[in-house]
Every structure is written in C-alpha cells, then in structure tokens.
Amino acid sequence: MSKYLKSTAMLAALALAAAPAAAEKLGLGRTALPEEIAAWNLDVHPDGSGLPVGSGDAIDGEEIFAQQCAVCHGDFAEGIGNWPKLAGGKDTLDREDPLKTVGSYWPYLSTAFDYIRRSMPYGNAGTLTDDEVYAIVAYILYSNDLVEDDFVLSNESFLEVEMPNADGFFVDDRAETEYSQWSSGEPCMENCKDEEVEVTMRAMVLDVTPQEETDDIVPATEAKAEAVEEVAEEEEAVREEVVEAEFDAALAADGEKVFRKCKACHQVGDGAKNRVGPMLNGIIGHPAGAVDGFKYSNALQDAADGGLVWSEEELAAFLAKPKDYLNGTKMSFAGLRKEEDQAAVIEYLKSFEQ
Amino acid sequence: MTDKTSRRNFLASSFAAGAAVTVARGAQAATPDPLITQVQPWAQGFGEGVDATPYGLPIRFEDDVIRRNVEWLTADTISSVNFTPIHALDGTITPQGCAFERHHSGAIELKKEDYRLMINGLVDTPLVFTYADLERFPRENHVYFCECAANTGMEWAGAQLNGAQFTHGMIHNMEYTGVPLRTLLEEAGLNTAGDLKDKWIFVEGADASSNGRSIPMEKALDDCLIAFKANGEALRKEHGYPVRLVVPGWEGNMWIKWIRRIEVTDTPVESREETSKYTDTMEDGSSRKWTWAMDAKSVVTSPSPQAPITHGSGPLVISGLAWSGRGAITRVEVSKDGGMTWETARLAKPGEKMALTRFYLDTDWDGSEMMLQSRAMDDTGYIQPTKAQLREVRGLNSIYHNNCIQTWLVRSNGEAENVEVS
Structure with missing residues (x-):
C-alpha cells in the first residue's frame, strides 16, 4: 500500500501541473441534513x-x-x-x-x-x-x-450467527502468485511449445451461441422486415375489434403497477418471451396451457386438457390463490388477495393481444 | 512462405508487386461494371435533406452491428448483460449506442433535475450536490476502458461462445468528461478521516440494486472520475445518465452508474457485490476477494467467428484490441499456429494507460488453416497468460478475471471458430 501511496502523491503533484488547480474549496453544494443522510x-x-x-x-x-x-x-x-x-x-x-x-x-x-x-x-x-x-x-x-x-x-x-465460510476469503494475491510468474522479461517468439499444437475443444460442438441471420444478404432481411410489418398490421386490425368491447384504460394503468409483482417471471408486449413463466400476450380468453414452447406443470396441463380457458373469472380465481386453485401449479406466487388488484392486472393483460 | 508474413516483408513484397505491374492483382473484369458505366439512382437524384434525422443512427446497411445478449446466461434481462459488437468495430473508441450494458435492476430514467449526489461519513462537512453544482467544478477528459470482471468468464471451463462479441464483448472504451473524485472529497474535507491510508469510500447508485462497492481511499484520490459525458455527449441511460463513477483499470462493477452517494468509511462494507459476487474461487474452495484490477488482455477481433475472411488468400488485415488495467500496452504479438511462433503486431497508436489499444498484423494469407492468437504485454512487463497458466493457479471454478490468450481456428474457407488448443 505504501508504494501505492507514493505513486498517488506523485500523480497528485503531476496533476497540479497538468490539470486545473482545485486545492481550494469552491463552496459548491450544500450541507446534507441528518434526515437525508439517514434516508440514504x-x-x-x-x-x-x-x-x-x-x-x-x-x-x-x-x-x-x-x-x-x-x-x-x-x-x-x-x-x-x-x-x-x-x-x-x-x-x-x-x-x-x-x-x-x-x-x-x-x-x-x-x-x-x-x-x-x-x-x-x-x-x-x-x-x-x-x-x-x-x-x-x-x-x-x-x-x-x-x-x-x-x-x-x-x-x-x-x-x-456463525457463517460457515467466514474464513474462506483472502485478499488478492495476484502480485505474488501470478504477476511475478508472468512478467518474465522477453516473451517466447519461436518454438514456444514442446509438441505440435492441436485443437482440444470447439465451441461449435457445444452449440450454445445465439444464432441469427447476420449473413443474410440485405434484400432478404428487408423482405423479412416487410413481412413482419404486414403481420403486425393485420394484428392491429384484429386487436381493435377484440379490445374495443369494454376496456378500462385507467384500470389497466393500475394493473401495470400490480403487474410488477408478475414481471420477474412473466413478459408481455412486443417481443415477449417465455421466462420462468409463460409470456402472457393474448392470455385473456385463451385456452390454458397453450403458449408455444412453455413447459407447464402436469396440473396445469391436465386442466388444459380438461378444456380450461382463461376467462376473466377463471384467471381471477387462479390469481387469488394459485396453489388452492390449481394444486401442483409451478407458479409459486402467493396470490393477489385484493379483488381490485386481480381486476386491474386482468385489465392490463387485456391490452396485450396475441 | 511463413517468413513472408512479417509486416516489413509484406510491405516490401506489395511494393515490389506494384512496381512490377499486375502480377499479383486480382481477377481481370470480363465485362464493364454497371455500377461504374451506368448512372446510378444515388448519382442522379437527391439524398435526404439535412433535418431528415435530427440525431443520426448508423445507416441501415450496418444494422447488424448491435449489442447482443446471451439469453441462457441470466434469469431476466432486467438483471443481465449484453455484449459490444467488437468484431465489427475498429479503432478504439466505442460508440455509446453499441457499448455493452450490465444492469442489476434495469436502466433507470433519472433526470438531471432530480439528480443528487451526497458525500457523507468521515468528512468535515457532509454535502449534497446537484447536477448543476457538478458542472461548476474544474473538469478533465480521459479515455478509459470499462471491462466487466466476468468478460470471458463463460470460457473458463472450455470454449463455449462462438464469437468475439460474446467471449470478449463486455468491454467498452470511451472518452469521459468529469470532475476528479478527489476534488469532491476535498470539497467535503478529509481532515475528519485522519490517516487516509486505511480509509475507504463506499459508493452506491440511485437504482433499486444500488450496487454498492467499497473502494480504497488511495484509488479514490488517485484517478477516479465523477463523469457526466462520454465521447462528447451525455452518458446514455444504460450507462448511468446523468452521472456515473469511472474507476480506471478496475472491474466494471465498481463503475457505479447513477451514482448517488459517496461515504468515507473506516472499513469496507463487504456488500453483496464484493462478497457473494466478484470474488474468485480457487481450486481448494477458498476465494480471492478485492481483485479489482483488470490484468493485461487482448483478442483478435477480425478475423473471428462473426467476422470470417471472405476474400480468399492474399493480403489480409488481422486486427484486434489489447488493454491493461495496470498500465499501458507496450507490445502485442500474433500467432497463426496456436502459440508455437509469434509475430509482433503494429500498434495503431502507442498504448495509453487503462485504455484500449488497437493492433494490426498486415499479412499475406496463404489460405491454409490458422490457429490465431494474440498476446499482450503492458508496461509493468506482464505478459498475457494462456488459459492453462491461469488454470494452474486458479483451477476451473473461477469466473471472473479470465484474461487468457484466445484462439480462433480459421479454416481455409475463411470461417473461424472459438477453440481451445493444447
């Protein structure tokens, strides 16, 4: 540390020459109040x-x-x-x-x-x-x-309380265990390995890299983008018909806040994907257990096979106490006790059609 | 043929080829190029007027040069990371719009008007600054890299992700404008703190994660910046607008975004981010803590899996980035045979302390398979280690601070793959 301090002092001396001198206080800012310090x-x-x-x-x-x-x-x-x-x-x-x-x-x-x-x-x-x-x-x-x-x-x-790994840590020792070994003057430039170099592992075998069509030529991606736009327009039209029924925007806004509790596991809106829970676009009025690519619990799958549809009533009952409604559900959420919260979040979900 | 590939030889041979007319030139055109012989639409009509895009984005032909995320890495994008497309960039400055993001509770929106910075703890006068206050202190400009300690962390156990963006893209390099942290600490006064040698600061952000970290006072007084501009313009939301902490050369997790409080303390807080995370577990199960500095590291950005060679054999620019959190890059070497022999690369500019350095190896590719590697040296004399060297000291369970030499297997068709070699 002392070596460090010395260099700090040198830097500070240099800084006086190179940077604006700021040794004197400028009197900017104001005194923090005790309540403010306590809050943060x-x-x-x-x-x-x-x-x-x-x-x-x-x-x-x-x-x-x-x-x-x-x-x-x-x-x-x-x-x-x-x-x-x-x-x-x-x-x-x-x-x-x-x-x-x-x-x-x-x-x-x-x-x-x-x-x-x-x-x-x-x-x-x-x-x-x-x-x-x-x-x-x-x-x-x-x-x-x-x-x-x-x-x-x-x-x-x-x-x-004794924490089992309390003594399991030591302060960075790279200077001794690594820097001293790997700062050995001139690096090797020729015949640096004893045997012929061979590939021992390949990333493509694992195949865990996100895939995309970056190599596509431009017209192809443009065509794709247009196609997506067309679909989006069609959906827009459908959405208007469905949602026009009775949509309470103020209630949906409340629901957006309630939905914060759900957000950790569920996505809605553009590009929503399955996470811990399935994505929820278009969930209201749709058959249960039908989101592509999501692995449901057996309990929910059985209910879906039995013809369960997520009507507003059914969803409200589920949200009130998920584990009582559906014994064996994967959704480990305690539930929304307040009816107004259930109604609000359902209204919010209505604004996201498939 | 292999000795033909040093830069001097390459330059000499290309000069000779030029002098001796067209021997080495590419294919002769059979028919005139219509792009030249016919008047093209862009040469006939108009382009866009000046106000078509009041704040410009890259042209649409570059729309694949974007940050990308690896979904399986994290439970949720709110607390996650994405990666800078380093395979497609050149030079050293990272444009803000494609510089990697790492959030612990999402990128918040915080207005300058709502911004407050508190300094409390062992100071003479605890203070609160507004954003406007900060702009009245003398400010400085510095270029620094910011690298997540977990950059290349997925590669510890073996070659995993197939692209420089994913293996090395948790890094960006920007020119910051800000006020030295030292200035603000001195404004609050450090007499109360007594001997500064064993003191710390604890810094935290305004977001829900707060991401608090403890930093030794020496570093705080040395080169840390309270930054509000990057590359000449306001910080982006995802990088901590309106104000972030810059901790040159040290792991990105300490560069607190939306910084709201600096507390001078006797001891480190031992927060979540400096105990349960950002600590390095060794083979025997014990763990290093306070591993702040980012060691010297480099990677070939092109060719690489996302940037294959598309032009066949002949002149080839091998390019990459090198950096060190403990000083300036002095030298970079490139190997085409998996580390058996090395050639010294050309640094585009002399290395700068704790900033990215761009290197080039201008070479003549004979079209044969290459095991491409780069190896950086910094001004402490440190030489970037191999993965085997790192594993020998740390074992296989480490995550952070993987600064090993990377290998790309470049096939004769120009495609490249992330591999490990013996």
Missing part, C-alpha cells in the same frame, strides 16, 4: 454497525418469504430456474460447479441484511420493514440449517 445511509457492516433496532424469526420469515421471495427463490430458498439459490451447497466450494449460497459462500451475515433491505424484493425494492428483513434473513439461515426455526434474529443476536 443504509450500510450494515460486518461488525453489525448500521443495523436498525428490530427482530424476526424463521417462523414469521417463512410466511413473508413465501409472499415476497419464493416466486424467484423458491419456497425453500432453493431457487427457481436461473434465479439465485439462497440455500444449500454445503461443502461444494472445492468441487466442480460449486453451489454458492448465503449458507455455503457468503462470509458475512450483514451482507444479506444490507442487500435485502435495500434491494429486495426484486421489482419492489425498499418496501420491507426492518422486522420483515430480520425475519427473512432468519428464514434463509434456517433454510441453510444454520439456526433453529425459533431463533430470533435481532440487532442484538446478529453477531451470534
């Missing part, structure tokens, strides 16, 4: 400094987690699809494809509290109370077998 300064440090007063246990946490987190992270914090897994992975860090979770990898519990309070739930950040954050963190610890379900996590008990 949410850091929680590994020693627990910055923790707000509060508490929660895993029993409460389980319920909150199911409501707020399970849609992406799974009921047991095991993660759904590509969404982060928060539990498991014990003793995997030195194996192939280690599973890095809060329990197996995170060195400090403060990190979980800090991050969840600031940035979760995804799409609705900063809405949890401090007690809810404590409860969720307690539930994540419980899911990792690190505390009992009745353990009350609070600003006072926080440092009692």
Whole structure:
C-alpha cells in the first residue's frame, strides 16, 4: 500500500501541473441534513454497525418469504430456474460447479441484511420493514440449517450467527502468485511449445451461441422486415375489434403497477418471451396451457386438457390463490388477495393481444 | 512462405508487386461494371435533406452491428448483460449506442433535475450536490476502458461462445468528461478521516440494486472520475445518465452508474457485490476477494467467428484490441499456429494507460488453416497468460478475471471458430 501511496502523491503533484488547480474549496453544494443522510445511509457492516433496532424469526420469515421471495427463490430458498439459490451447497466450494449460497459462500451475515433491505424484493425494492428483513434473513439461515426455526434474529443476536465460510476469503494475491510468474522479461517468439499444437475443444460442438441471420444478404432481411410489418398490421386490425368491447384504460394503468409483482417471471408486449413463466400476450380468453414452447406443470396441463380457458373469472380465481386453485401449479406466487388488484392486472393483460 | 508474413516483408513484397505491374492483382473484369458505366439512382437524384434525422443512427446497411445478449446466461434481462459488437468495430473508441450494458435492476430514467449526489461519513462537512453544482467544478477528459470482471468468464471451463462479441464483448472504451473524485472529497474535507491510508469510500447508485462497492481511499484520490459525458455527449441511460463513477483499470462493477452517494468509511462494507459476487474461487474452495484490477488482455477481433475472411488468400488485415488495467500496452504479438511462433503486431497508436489499444498484423494469407492468437504485454512487463497458466493457479471454478490468450481456428474457407488448443 505504501508504494501505492507514493505513486498517488506523485500523480497528485503531476496533476497540479497538468490539470486545473482545485486545492481550494469552491463552496459548491450544500450541507446534507441528518434526515437525508439517514434516508440514504443504509450500510450494515460486518461488525453489525448500521443495523436498525428490530427482530424476526424463521417462523414469521417463512410466511413473508413465501409472499415476497419464493416466486424467484423458491419456497425453500432453493431457487427457481436461473434465479439465485439462497440455500444449500454445503461443502461444494472445492468441487466442480460449486453451489454458492448465503449458507455455503457468503462470509458475512450483514451482507444479506444490507442487500435485502435495500434491494429486495426484486421489482419492489425498499418496501420491507426492518422486522420483515430480520425475519427473512432468519428464514434463509434456517433454510441453510444454520439456526433453529425459533431463533430470533435481532440487532442484538446478529453477531451470534456463525457463517460457515467466514474464513474462506483472502485478499488478492495476484502480485505474488501470478504477476511475478508472468512478467518474465522477453516473451517466447519461436518454438514456444514442446509438441505440435492441436485443437482440444470447439465451441461449435457445444452449440450454445445465439444464432441469427447476420449473413443474410440485405434484400432478404428487408423482405423479412416487410413481412413482419404486414403481420403486425393485420394484428392491429384484429386487436381493435377484440379490445374495443369494454376496456378500462385507467384500470389497466393500475394493473401495470400490480403487474410488477408478475414481471420477474412473466413478459408481455412486443417481443415477449417465455421466462420462468409463460409470456402472457393474448392470455385473456385463451385456452390454458397453450403458449408455444412453455413447459407447464402436469396440473396445469391436465386442466388444459380438461378444456380450461382463461376467462376473466377463471384467471381471477387462479390469481387469488394459485396453489388452492390449481394444486401442483409451478407458479409459486402467493396470490393477489385484493379483488381490485386481480381486476386491474386482468385489465392490463387485456391490452396485450396475441 | 511463413517468413513472408512479417509486416516489413509484406510491405516490401506489395511494393515490389506494384512496381512490377499486375502480377499479383486480382481477377481481370470480363465485362464493364454497371455500377461504374451506368448512372446510378444515388448519382442522379437527391439524398435526404439535412433535418431528415435530427440525431443520426448508423445507416441501415450496418444494422447488424448491435449489442447482443446471451439469453441462457441470466434469469431476466432486467438483471443481465449484453455484449459490444467488437468484431465489427475498429479503432478504439466505442460508440455509446453499441457499448455493452450490465444492469442489476434495469436502466433507470433519472433526470438531471432530480439528480443528487451526497458525500457523507468521515468528512468535515457532509454535502449534497446537484447536477448543476457538478458542472461548476474544474473538469478533465480521459479515455478509459470499462471491462466487466466476468468478460470471458463463460470460457473458463472450455470454449463455449462462438464469437468475439460474446467471449470478449463486455468491454467498452470511451472518452469521459468529469470532475476528479478527489476534488469532491476535498470539497467535503478529509481532515475528519485522519490517516487516509486505511480509509475507504463506499459508493452506491440511485437504482433499486444500488450496487454498492467499497473502494480504497488511495484509488479514490488517485484517478477516479465523477463523469457526466462520454465521447462528447451525455452518458446514455444504460450507462448511468446523468452521472456515473469511472474507476480506471478496475472491474466494471465498481463503475457505479447513477451514482448517488459517496461515504468515507473506516472499513469496507463487504456488500453483496464484493462478497457473494466478484470474488474468485480457487481450486481448494477458498476465494480471492478485492481483485479489482483488470490484468493485461487482448483478442483478435477480425478475423473471428462473426467476422470470417471472405476474400480468399492474399493480403489480409488481422486486427484486434489489447488493454491493461495496470498500465499501458507496450507490445502485442500474433500467432497463426496456436502459440508455437509469434509475430509482433503494429500498434495503431502507442498504448495509453487503462485504455484500449488497437493492433494490426498486415499479412499475406496463404489460405491454409490458422490457429490465431494474440498476446499482450503492458508496461509493468506482464505478459498475457494462456488459459492453462491461469488454470494452474486458479483451477476451473473461477469466473471472473479470465484474461487468457484466445484462439480462433480459421479454416481455409475463411470461417473461424472459438477453440481451445493444447
């Protein structure tokens, strides 16, 4: 570090010559008020400094987690699809494809509290109370077998929790382990390998690169674009007929806000694709389980085979409590309790036709 | 024939060919070219008037030069990354419109009028600046690359993605205009902080992810910039409009977008982004942390899988990019035989500290298969390692900071593929 400081000092001296001199204060800006600092300064440090007063246990946490987190992270914090897994992975860090979770990898519990309070739930950040954050963190610890379900996590008990990988990190040592080896003067220019060089692995065998028609000659892509436009125009016409029925734009606008809860898994609108959940263009009035390329749960597939159509009524019933409506659905969303939220999101979905 | 490929020989031989008339010239035209002999529409009528496009985009013939995403990498585009089309660019400055994006909770819209920057913590006077305040501080201009620590990360275990855009496109290089972070910290006053040697700053953004990172005070006072312009114009939304942090040479995750707060602290916060992510797990399961600097690296951008050779044998420009987060590029070599022999490439301009350097190898391709590689050296004497060298130290479970030598297998038909070699 001292070497670093020296170069900093030199740079600073140079900067005086090359850059505008700014040693004197300009008196710009204004003093930050304590309330403003309190609103933004949410850091929680590994020693627990910055923790707000509060508490929660895993029993409460389980319920909150199911409501707020399970849609992406799974009921047991095991993660759904590509969404982060928060539990498991014990003793995997030195194996192939280690599973890095809060329990197996995170060195400090403060990190979980800090991050969840600031940035979760995804799409609705900063809405949890401090007690809810404590409860969720307690539930994540419980899911990792690190505390009992009745353990009350609070600003006072926080440092009692031992994180399994607390000692698993060391400060960047590349200067010793790498730079010293790979700064060896003149690089080799000839006969640099002992044996003839052979290809040992090819990307095309894996075939995971996004494909497209970049090599197409221009007229072809133009024709394609025109075709798409034509289809779009036809759709426009159809859409007008269908939607004209009774469409409440104000209600749909409310629904757009409600839909934030759904967005983590569902897409709508231009270019909507299947994600954790199917894309939802044209879902209202359409047969269930019929979005191309989406793998539905057996439960939903059975219901679809039985002729289920997503009428407004059926969808509202499903959204109210998905798991009660359809036992075995993959949709791990707790549900929209308020009828006005159900109605609003349905109205919003009406504005996206197939 | 192989020794014909050094630049000097190439220039000499092409000069000789020119002097000796048409021996090496391409095919003779059998019939006159109608593009020349017939009056073309663009030569007859008008083009567009001046105001047809008040802010211009590239001409439609270039509409494949765009950022691209690899969908299977992430759960959701809101927290994801896309890639700069480096295979199709030249020079060193990345146009903002195709410079890669990495968001943790989406690219937010934040007006200059709504922008506030707070400095708090161990400072003499905690301050709040508006955007207008920032424009009244003396400002500087610097060109720097910004590389995601995960650039080339998908290639650790083996050759995966078939294109320089995907293997090396989490990088851009822009000319930033901004106020040195040092100026703002001094405006708030650092006497309260006492000995600055062991102090830190914690920086966070205004978006929902906040993406907080801890940075040692030495770096903060050295060369970090509070930037509000890139390549002469306002930052793009996706790069942190109206104001982002620039941390020259260090991993892109630290370049906080929409920066809203700088706190002077005694200790690092150990945020999510510097513990659970952006740490490097070794073979024994222990992990390096605080691996901030981006080591010297290079890649051939053309020819490459998305930029095959389409002209057959003869004169060929091999081109690529080199950079180092620890200094300036001093030298780049190119190998056509998978690293057995190397030729020194020509740097388009002398390397600049923590900025992209463009290199060229002007060569004469005999049409035979090539295993193309490039190898960068920086002014610390560091030589870009092979993947095998990196794996020897770090094992196979690492993700970030993969700066290995890349190999493109170029076939005799000009097509190229991402491969690993022995």
